[in-house]
Amino acid sequence: MRIGVVVPNYFPNPLYRAVLPMEELGRRGHVVGVASLEGDASALPSLDQLVGFDVVYFWQLHFDAVRRLAKALRRTSTAVIWDSDDDVTAVPKGSPNYRQAGGVRGRRMWSEMQAMVRLADAVTTPSEVLAQKFRDVGQAHVHVIENRLPAVYGARGVARRGSVVVGWVAGFEHVADARALDLATVVAQLLEARPEVEFETVGVALDVDHPRYRRHGVVDLPQLAGLIERFDIGVAPLADTPFGRSRSNIKVKEYAAHGIPWLASDFGPYRGLGEPEGGRLVADGGWLGALTALVDDRKARKRLGEAAHRWAKTQTIAANVGEWEPILTAAAGRARGRVAQAPV
Numbered sequence: 001m002r003i004g005v006v007v008p009n010y011f012p013n014p015l016y017r018a019v020l021p022m023e024e025l026g027r028r029g030h031v032v033g034v035a036s037l038e039g040d041a042s043a044l045p046s047l048d049q050l051v052g053f054d055v056v057y058f059w060q061l062h063f064d065a066v067r068r069l070a071k072a073l074r075r076t077s078t079a080v081i082w083d084s085d086d087d088v089t090a091v092p093k094g095s096p097n098y099r100q101a102g103g104v105r106g107r108r109m110w111s112e113m114q115a116m117v118r119l120a121d122a123v124t125t126p127s128e129v130l131a132q133k134f135r136d137v138g139q140a141h142v143h144v145i146e147n148r149l150p151a152v153y154g155a156r157g158v159a160r161r162g163s164v165v166v167g168w169v170a171g172f173e174h175v176a177d178a179r180a181l182d183l184a185t186v187v188a189q190l191l192e193a194r195p196e197v198e199f200e201t202v203g204v205a206l207d208v209d210h211p212r213y214r215r216h217g218v219v220d221l222p223q224l225a226g227l228i229e230r231f232d233i234g235v236a237p238l239a240d241t242p243f244g245r246s247r248s249n250i251k252v253k254e255y256a257a258h259g260i261p262w263l264a265s266d267f268g269p270y271r272g273l274g275e276p277e278g279g280r281l282v283a284d285g286g287w288l289g290a291l292t293a294l295v296d297d298r299k300a301r302k303r304l305g306e307a308a309h310r311w312a313k314t315q316t317i318a319a320n321v322g323e324w325e326p327i328l329t330a331a332a333g334r335a336r337g338r339v340a341q342a343p344v
Helices: 013-027 064-072 103-119 128-137 172-180 183-193 222-227 249-255 287-296 299-313 317-341
Strands: 002-008 031-037 055-059 079-083 123-125 143-144 162-168 197-203 213-216 232-237 262-265 278-281
Touching: 013 031, 013 055, 013 317, 055 064, 055 317, 064 103, 079 103, 103 128, 103 287, 123 128, 123 232, 123 317, 128 143, 128 213, 128 222, 143 162, 162 222, 162 249, 162 287, 172 183, 172 232, 172 262, 183 197, 183 287, 197 222, 222 249, 232 249, 249 262, 262 287, 278 287, 287 299
Parallel strands: 002 031, 002 055, 055 079, 079 123, 123 143, 162 197, 162 232, 197 213, 232 262, 262 278
Antiparallel strands: none
């Protein structure tokens, strides 16, 4: 099969959802071509460049020029696949992304997304919540495919004595989760009570003024993997909001890949996970107690870390890429049938 991939050029979602899975299919014998945009419609590949593919996979793109290109592809025997992992209808007002994706802009984006959903021969998403939204729009071929782990993750973290590093990797949109769960207060109390604890965030910043709190900015994928290796405990707090319900569980998989025990909110994408996957679920209001208990229990951290690493081996892109093949194959078949039945 010939697979075209059109993605925006930013980290890391299109890598997880499009580029790396399709490149893995390329290693299985499919022909894959990737076009990475700089956010400019003029950078879109032309129709002539794409009609040789059996399917063209668009990640998250929904602006006018993309929709015109998708409509043109529908008039050929090329299938259109569209993927999204964001619920722009539910971005919380406390999020830094609200100005770009909330209010009037969010409603316009949702309208554009609905148009792409209807144009597509198939839609993929990591979230059952989002999948149902897309089905409600009228798309019959919606498939839930979880986010999986790229090969860059997997080096085991190094056990240390004396200090315990607790880490949270989170995009800027998680500021709203931090505020809703009052995580700054939790972290400050933990650092004050446990002198051996260090707390690090990657991406999101907490309003914590303490010498053992460090914040790293946005980093690339190899650097991110290297930072996660430093953790002794990984955390994945998530507020009970409509936006949170549409998230994926990739964060705890990233921790697990390095053999790091994790704590996650007992909500949404993490519901149903637990000690067999290397972690524990935490109720709202229970973060300080859960963190303190795991900091104090080195044996539990070791046991959970080993379970996490075993689970993560089953969650790689390479081990699960076969999920994509029947979806792409069926969409390509529907596109050929559509063109064959079109009036001359």
